[in-house]
Amino acid sequence: AQSVTQLDSQVPVFEEAPVELRCNYSSSVSVYLFWYVQYPNQGLQLLLKYLSGSTLVKGINGFEAEFNKSQTSFHLRKPSVHISDTAEYFCAVTPPGTASKLTFGTGTRLQVTL
Amino acid sequence: GAVVSQHPSRVICKSGTSVKIECRSLDFQATTMFWYRQFPKKSLMLMATSNEGSKATYEQGVEKDKFLINHASLTLSTLTVTSAHPEDSSFYICSARTRTGSDEQYFGPGTRLTVT
Numbered sequence: 001a002q003s004v005t006q007l008d009s010q011v012p013v014f015e016e017a018p019v020e021l022r023c024n025y026s027s028s029v030s031v032y033l034f035w036y037v038q039y040p041n042q043g044l045q046l047l048l049k050y051l052s053g054s055t056l057v058k059g060i061n062g063f064e065a066e067f068n069k070s071q072t073s074f075h076l077r078k079p080s081v082h083i084s085d086t087a088e089y090f091c092a093v094t095p096p097g098t099a100s101k102l103t104f105g106t107g108t109r110l111q112v113t114l
Numbered sequence: 115g116a117v118v119s120q121h122p123s124r125v126i127c128k129s130g131t132s133v134k135i136e137c138r139s140l141d142f143q144a145t146t147m148f149w150y151r152q153f154p155k156k157s158l159m160l161m162a163t164s165n166e167g168s169k170a171t172y173e174q175g176v177e178k179d180k181f182l183i184n185h186a187s188l189t190l191s192t193l194t195v196t197s198a199h200p201e202d203s204s205f206y207i208c209s210a211r212t213r214t215g216s217d218e219q220y221f222g223p224g225t226r227l228t229v230t
Contacts, residue, residue, distance in 0.1 A: 042224060045221070049218065101148075107157050
């Protein structure tokens with residue numbers, strides 16, 4: 001079984017500041033890793049994913065994440081946030097080759113202010 | 115591409131009635147669809163996995179007789195909440211996996227169910 005831990009339930013940050021949202025996972029097998037964003041009363045939108053290859057993954061809206069196998073982490077970063085980045089962010093994992101049952105973290109609320 | 119819609123976006127129903135939520139893949143065929151439930155300020159909880167033409171697989175603790183799932187075609191899955199109660203009020207989100215077997219899921223916009 002897999003589990004995902006998002007240590008920060010809320011992250012307040014000023015506009016144009018950098019941000020890092022933390023994600024750690026636990027799994028006895030290799031996994032694929034995902035970051036999703038959810039705006040209020042909306043579904044989830046894929047930001048980026050790591051399947052294999054380069055451990056630094058670039059996604060949409062200027063976000064990137066780095067897979068660190070030794071630390072079992074997949075932290076999400078953005079060098080300069082915008083007000084419109086205010087949303088809930090979910091980290092998720094799934095073992096490859098299954099019916100893609102995603103295991104989600106509890107989410108991190110990114111609150112960007114002026 | 116890879117758009118998933120849900121209908122309705124919001125629904126209010128009285129306790130004891132049933133409500134149906136539709137999930138459609140608009141521009142691709144989805145052999146597998148997933149239904150999630152999200153409580154306020156909580157993560158998504160997988161309720162069931164729906165495969166076209168076969169019975170849904172429910173997660174532990176989810177009542178299959180209460181949450182009826184039908185995946186009648188490659189583009190449509192429905193979730194029916196039967197005999198709804200206020201505790202069923204929640205945000206229900208579906209996702210669809212493409213027929214190509216990609217591990218990516220595409221999520222619908224969600225349905226807000228309020229049972230009064």
